[in-house]
Amino acid sequence: MDSPHSDTTGSVLSSPSVSSSGVFSQKRADIHNNETTTRHVKRPSAVTFRDPESCDMVQGESNSNYSETQSMHAAEQSIERNGKKGSCYRCLEGNQFTEKEICIVCNAKYCCKCVLRAMGSMPEGRKCVTCIGKKINESRRASLGKCSRLLKQLLNELEVKQAMSSEKTCKANQLPPQLVLINGEPLNQYKLHVLQTCQNPPKKLKPGRYWYDKVSGFWGKEGDGPCLIITAQLNVGGRIKAKASNGNAKVLVNDREITRKELWMLQFAGVNCEGKPSFWLSADGSYQEEGQKNEKGPIWKKTRIKLFCALLSLPVPPNVANPAGEDVSQRTLEQQVLLKLLLVGYQKSGTSTIYKQAKILYNVPFSEDERQNIKLKIQCNLYGYLAILLEGRERFEEEVLLENRKLQFADGPGSSGGASQIDGKTKYSLSPRLKAFSEWLVQVMVSGNLEVIFPAATREYAPFIQKLWNDAAFQATYNRRHELQMLPRIATYFLERAVEISRTDYEPSDMDILYAEGTQSSNGLSSMEFSFPTRERESFIDGYQHDPLARYQLIRLHPSSLGASCKWVGMFEDINMVLFCVSLTDYDEFWLDSNGVLINKMVASKQLFETIVSHPTLEQKDFLLILNKADLLLEKMEEVPLTRCEWFHDFNPVISHHNNNLTASVAQRAFHYIAVKFKRYAREILKWDHNENSFINNEFSTTTVTEASTTS
Numbered sequence: 001m002d003s004p005h006s007d008t009t010g011s012v013l014s015s016p017s018v019s020s021s022g023v024f025s026q027k028r029a030d031i032h033n034n035e036t037t038t039r040h041v042k043r044p045s046a047v048t049f050r051d052p053e054s055c056d057m058v059q060g061e062s063n064s065n066y067s068e069t070q071s072m073h074a075a076e077q078s079i080e081r082n083g084k085k086g087s088c089y090r091c092l093e094g095n096q097f098t099e100k101e102i103c104i105v106c107n108a109k110y111c112c113k114c115v116l117r118a119m120g121s122m123p124e125g126r127k128c129v130t131c132i133g134k135k136i137n138e139s140r141r142a143s144l145g146k147c148s149r150l151l152k153q154l155l156n157e158l159e160v161k162q163a164m165s166s167e168k169t170c171k172a173n174q175l176p177p178q179l180v181l182i183n184g185e186p187l188n189q190y191k192l193h194v195l196q197t198c199q200n201p202p203k204k205l206k207p208g209r210y211w212y213d214k215v216s217g218f219w220g221k222e223g224d225g226p227c228l229i230i231t232a233q234l235n236v237g238g239r240i241k242a243k244a245s246n247g248n249a250k251v252l253v254n255d256r257e258i259t260r261k262e263l264w265m266l267q268f269a270g271v272n273c274e275g276k277p278s279f280w281l282s283a284d285g286s287y288q289e290e291g292q293k294n295e296k297g298p299i300w301k302k303t304r305i306k307l308f309c310a311l312l313s314l315p316v317p318p319n320v321a322n323p324a325g326e327d328v329s330q331r332t333l334e335q336q337v338l339l340k341l342l343l344v345g346y347q348k349s350g351t352s353t354i355y356k357q358a359k360i361l362y363n364v365p366f367s368e369d370e371r372q373n374i375k376l377k378i379q380c381n382l383y384g385y386l387a388i389l390l391e392g393r394e395r396f397e398e399e400v401l402l403e404n405r406k407l408q409f410a411d412g413p414g415s416s417g418g419a420s421q422i423d424g425k426t427k428y429s430l431s432p433r434l435k436a437f438s439e440w441l442v443q444v445m446v447s448g449n450l451e452v453i454f455p456a457a458t459r460e461y462a463p464f465i466q467k468l469w470n471d472a473a474f475q476a477t478y479n480r481r482h483e484l485q486m487l488p489r490i491a492t493y494f495l496e497r498a499v500e501i502s503r504t505d506y507e508p509s510d511m512d513i514l515y516a517e518g519t520q521s522s523n524g525l526s527s528m529e530f531s532f533p534t535r536e537r538e539s540f541i542d543g544y545q546h547d548p549l550a551r552y553q554l555i556r557l558h559p560s561s562l563g564a565s566c567k568w569v570g571m572f573e574d575i576n577m578v579l580f581c582v583s584l585t586d587y588d589e590f591w592l593d594s595n596g597v598l599i600n601k602m603v604a605s606k607q608l609f610e611t612i613v614s615h616p617t618l619e620q621k622d623f624l625l626i627l628n629k630a631d632l633l634l635e636k637m638e639e640v641p642l643t644r645c646e647w648f649h650d651f652n653p654v655i656s657h658h659n660n661n662l663t664a665s666v667a668q669r670a671f672h673y674i675a676v677k678f679k680r681y682a683r684e685i686l687k688w689d690h691n692e693n694s695f696i697n698n699e700f701s702t703t704t705v706t707e708a709s710t711t712s
């Protein structure tokens with residue numbers, strides 16, 4: 001990728017307005033219009049930081065160390081281009097009134113047609129593809145994670161969330177520690193971390209020079225009065241200077257000469273400041289005059305002090321700022337560690353079910369919009385199941401008619417036959433009205449337009465559902481539903497309540513949502529955050545202690561969104577763990593792969609596993625293998641042996657039968673066998689050199705299972 005126009009993207013965050021063919025034709029246009037491409041050039045520029053209450057730097061900082069480093073970054077970020085002022089940096093069209101998105105590194109501005117092509121899948125947020133990996137323009141730090149209207153129009157809610165989250169959390173966009181100087185001393189990575197993760201960190205920290213009174217927690221921009229009280233006693237920065245805040249009140253507090261405003265505040269709090277005293281002020285507001293023994297205060301105890309400080313634009317400790325403690329709990333939430341979990345698996349492995357389950361378990365409510373969409377999806381699925389049954393009914397009817405005709409023929413042309421044989425009726429025959437409805441529904445299903453008829457269908461056709469459900473021919477078909485391969489297992493759960501579900505006032509329960517198919521977009525990604533609710537934490541009986549401060553982000557990703565060779569996995573460099581989901585029942589099932597070749601689903605799952613495990617981005621990540629649908633394994637093994645899958649050819653436990661049935665422990669053996677197969681395979685791919693754990697050592701003990709143990 002050597003130009004911001006590189007279109008090696010074909011984004012996961014694809015937009016409906018950018019078709020793949022569009023990307024290709026654009027690519028060619030770029031080759032021909034090379035002269036119009038933007039170029040990054042080194043051009044020194046003055047960096048201006050806003051002067052905020054929140055301790056930002058102001059223009060004109062002259063400290064050599066700081067400004068040198070800063071201007072170096074600024075130089076990298078300049079961009080030169082052709083085209084008239086205000087036009088898009090890519091297509092060179094539009095003017096200053098055209099809505100545009102800005103690259104947070106080089107400030108290049110792109111119109112809505114170009115932004116996704118110029119910025120690709122945004123693994124680090126809004127950056128031209130050529131700016132990926134580069135430090136952001138510090139003047140844009142305040143806008144990190146704040147999405148523009150334009151992006152919201154181009155991407156869906158989740159895609160926006162993912163891009164904004166990456167923008168805030170990815171490594172390249174983090175504040176360079178050496179650009180933050182405290183009491184004259186630059187921070188390092190560790191100290192920056194200490195500062196940012198303390199209980200009351202400085203808000204919206206930006207590069208700049210600050211003073212910090214470690215004893216009281218007072219914090220401000222060098223040369224200015226205090227703007228904040230942060231956590232005290234942090235091991236960051238050098239020794240505070242008396243003139244750090246440019247005070248002239250002739251009163252020293254913790255070795256710093258305070259400002260006039262601070263002096264007024266102390267006097268209001270009842271502190272005797274006569275005779276140029278020096279004080280020690282603690283984080284809790286208690287104070288002591290130098291040389292005196294008695295501690296006084298705390299200065300914050302006066303109830304009106306908050307108002308007084310507000311009038312003087314002076315900070316108060318966070319718990320005083322909000323006596324109800326809301327601020328503190330909010331902060332606590334912010335500083336909790338966010339652990340990112342990436343949930344991925346082959347098609348139908350059950351990732352969306354796990355995702356929904358987590359939502360329900362950890363009380364992450366579905367929004368009104370989500371519920372409405374899920375409701376329509378469930379109703380749409382129901383009509384789909386009915387259509388499959390009705391199609392089956394036609395087949396059953398034809399079969400019976402054919403059978404009858406054969407019988408008639410065998411009995412000879414003169415035979416009278418039953419009444420039903422004469423009028424062509426069977427137990428699968430519908431009344432003309434229901435038949436018309438049935439034919440229409442089957443046709444809609446076959447043409448793939450089922451989703452199009454909703455939500456109108458719920459109003460117009462609900463009465464038919466009731467009639468259909470009560471119809472004997474339909475019930476006869478329903479009783480033979482297991483013969484209909486197209487009908488998913490879960491259909492019965494919904495069909496039993498067909499009348500209720502088809503009504504307009506139907507409200508899906510959590511269970512309905514969990515069981516519903518296709519409620520998570522299968523070619524996008526879904527993301528949610530959760531922590532273990534306190535109640536659950538207390539009543540946990542498995543002895544596992546959850547970190548009470550840990551928050552988790554669960555990102556569910558469908559393999560189809562990963563592109564060829566899973567190239568978009570690169571987006572997830574900051575995740576902490578990969579949850580790889582495998583459906584245990586895949587071993588005898590087949591699927592057409594992208595080349596139209598029929599492939600065993602377990603083998604396909606293994607291939608996906610290999611791609612993910614060996615992806616450079618995920619090299620150092622923890623992996624958790626989830627073997628899903630374990631509840632169906634035994635039942636399946638009773639019908640089809642595990643060895644049906646070529647990869648499992650050596651599964652050979654001593655099998656004991658109870659009334660010709662396999663025992664549960666054989667399914668358990670199979671479960672362990674598959675787990676070990678995956679683990680061994682990972683070891684093979686990654687060439688692990690450390691010892692196998694005890695679980696591995698126990699592997700394939702399946703072959704030594706005695707009859708006694710399998711029947712116990």
Ligand SMILES: Nc1nc2c(ncn2[C@@H]2O[C@H](COP(=O)(O)OP(=O)(O)OP(=O)(O)O)[C@@H](O)[C@H]2O)c(=O)[nH]1
Pocket residue numbers: 345346347348349350351352353354488490514515516517518522558628629630631632
């Ligand atoms: N019996 C049983 N069924 C499950 C289990 N997990 C998932 N399913 C069912 O398996 C089917 C596929 O599960 P999904 O969660 O949709 O799988 P997915 O990985 O999202 O698959 P895509 O549709 O490709 O996105 C659904 O009908 C689920 O109800 C399980 O543990 N046991």
Ligand SMILES: [Mg+2]
Pocket residue numbers: 348352353517518519520522
């Ligand atoms: Mg699904």
